[in-house]
Amino acid sequence: MSLFSAQLHPGRALGFLVLGASLHDVLTRLKAEPQRFPKINLTYNPQDPIQTQIHIGLPANGLRLRFDGPEQRLRLIEVIDFSKIHVFLKPANDKERDLVRPQAASDGTAGPTFRHIYQRFLGPTYDGEYLAADKTYLLSYPGVAFSFPMKPDEYVAGKDVVSLLPATAVPSSMAVFSGESWAAARGTLWTEVLPSVRLFPPLAKGKDTSPDEVSLIRIHGGGKLQLVRRWSGASFWITLGETTPQQLVAELGPPDAIYRKNDQRMYIHKLRATSTSTGARPTDLRRPDDLTDTDQSSSHPASDADDTNDEAIEDDDAGSSMSRECFYNYFYLGFDVLVSPPTEPSRPPPPADGTTPPPDTPAVRGTPPDREVATKLVVHGNVPGSYPFNRYRRCRWEISYLPGGATSETPFPEVEERLRAAWAPAYGSAAEAQQSQRGMVLNRGWGDSPGSSCELLGGWEGDAGSAGNVKGRGEDTTTTLYGFPGLVFEVLKTGWVSAVTVF
8 A cells, every 4th residue: 555645734624635525435435445555544523424523544554534524524633643645735746845754763653854844844823722622732723733742740821832842852643724824723623614625726627607506405395495505605406207317417417327217116105105195195294114215325327228127017107207207316415306297296395383374286287298397306314324325415404394493403303393393284073183293103224114104215335436445334224214294214223314305
């Protein structure tokens, strides 16, 4: 394995590792080069993988990467072993701008000396700060800091850095962060909105015409979704039953892959729901197993030849409809869109004051039946420890019509309680509501069982988003589906939402 060599961009990046990059993007890049990064350790809190930090350790390269939990953005890059990495500043042929790795000292330490950092690499800076709890002296530059081991009796308050640190002192680590100094950055390190990775000069090759990234999907009910851009704050709307594939591509760009539906093993539940439903009961107030044809695509594209594998269901209309359905997979945005013939979207939520809403006119009535439109959207949580982890970037969502709100960072028991209260007027009784909202258990580890929260769209074997050479905690292959009008949640054993389907 060759030595990892990376250019330092203080406050922005170390090589291709750019602050603000998503966990999905970084892991995908690391796994694409197993010779260069032979070992990847993923560390997270299994009880709270959403709100706590996620760490990637690269022991063979002397690096540790820290991501926040809610957005899964790279916030801190740490060099923890200088003997396994070569760091340099531009111009690359200026040897005095290399963070050289001197020969190991008699005590076995290796790394740049304080004199080299101060005199040849970055230059003078303000005095650092002493962290007594860590027995560490932090020397900060804008966007980069070095940690020097220092015993409490060696630190003298008010003494300048040149007098305090010996010229031969070797730092134990280096950190790349966004901020003028480590002291100033600590308060906003995990919440600051970082600049777009696409605007980072080394990555911005030519004119970038790709649309701005989607950071949040607001669910308004009735098939209406608002997609909010991350950096511009602008938004656009998807109306299920109306938005066309052309409009999707215009706003989101072409999909990363297209998956054509061909698996009908869950169709029996839809047949049963159709045969037992009555005209007085709203069509979207069904059990989650009745909705198991609503959700998500696999993470690898399928060819048109897959359509020939349709195992027939004796229903010509169903077969014709299925052949026209496909998923637009947006792996790097964190969601899928089902494109199919028009279907009636879910009903709008009941008013908060409990009054009966007026009859809603379905949007599809003005849509020609031979024209494909967006009918469902699947938002992925990319929760560490879940079976589909790293197939998609994490995309955040919020249910805007719920009093008190509910977001992708809200534990599902709280989301469930608020949804039950909001939709109580839509059911005839509490018993009917409980019957319709009970969970359905899935085991993703069985190849012939439902392979995703609602669609049977193929396995993950051999997929580019699979675990690869990542070493982490065991995957949770058993999840539970909970259905509400217009929504299906896939929930992990820990109570966090792995994916939500909107229809």
